[in-house]
Amino acid sequence: MLTKKQVQVFDFIKTYRSKNDYAPSLEEIRRKFKLASVSTSHYYISKLQNAGFLNKEHNQPRAVSTVEAKQTVEIPILGAIAAGQPIEAIEIPDETITITRDEIGKQGKHYALRVQGSSMIDEGIFDGDIVVIRKQEVAENGQTVVAVIDDNQATLKKLYRENGKFRLQPANPTLFPIYRDEVEVRGVVVKIIRNLESQLDQGQSRDEKYVRK
Known part of the structure; x- marks a missing residue:
């Protein structure tokens, strides 16, 4: 399950890849969402990979791809x-x-x-x-x-x-x-x-524990 911010990052990566055939850089993700550092961008990438929404492509620059929508x-x-x-x-x-x-x-x-x-x-x-x-x-x-x-x-x-x-x-x-x-x-x-307060994203409010569409 993704948080609201993770869904936003995933949607940005998916849209970016559809236009450019490669993923955005960590710095581009940082700028897009006004994150404190590229390490925070990496944090979101890792979360999306662990949740099964991104695949890691080895030995390629900007090496992530989105899982098929189906x-x-x-x-x-x-x-x-x-x-x-x-x-x-x-x-x-x-x-x-x-x-x-x-x-x-x-x-x-x-x-x-x-x-x-x-x-x-x-x-x-x-x-x-x-x-x-x-x-x-x-x-x-x-x-x-x-x-x-x-x-x-x-x-x-x-x-x-x-x-x-x-x-x-x-x-x-x-x-x-x-x-x-x-x-x-x-x-x-x-x-x-699980509803774990300790696993909320940094800077996320208590109202953003679950994805709202």
Whole structure:
């Protein structure tokens, strides 16, 4: 997943390459975005390479190339999902995140939700994280799912079938499972995007943690 500034740098490199057949220099990137030094330009290049958006071409000047557009995908964030007490299921896309197709696989349709609560911490899903969901109506025992119960209440839990009922199991030993006769599955978790303050780009505000389109 890219930050807002990383998307801007990536778009600049992609546009520059389409016009010139080679990538901009670190100094050109620095001037374009008024960065403090070329080392900051290198920082953004490294982030984009690590995220799979740039390829490094060895033994060539200005040796980076953009990954083909078909390998990246924008995923809509449809709201929040409770990792705790169920909340009303709302699907109103207001943002997108940009990730590589390799991160989520090539099959199926996907959407993303912000996590609220701490019921899934033992699965490495924390309050404020974003989970990417593959849309599907069935799930295997033990998969982490978006489950809708009762009066359109959505929750993020591990799903189990036992004794003719469904058990929605939190991954937090201090919380109790939820049992229901009927559960509507709206997808399974395929990727977790961590919300780490310590990994924010230098000079980035708290409101720019996720890509906004």
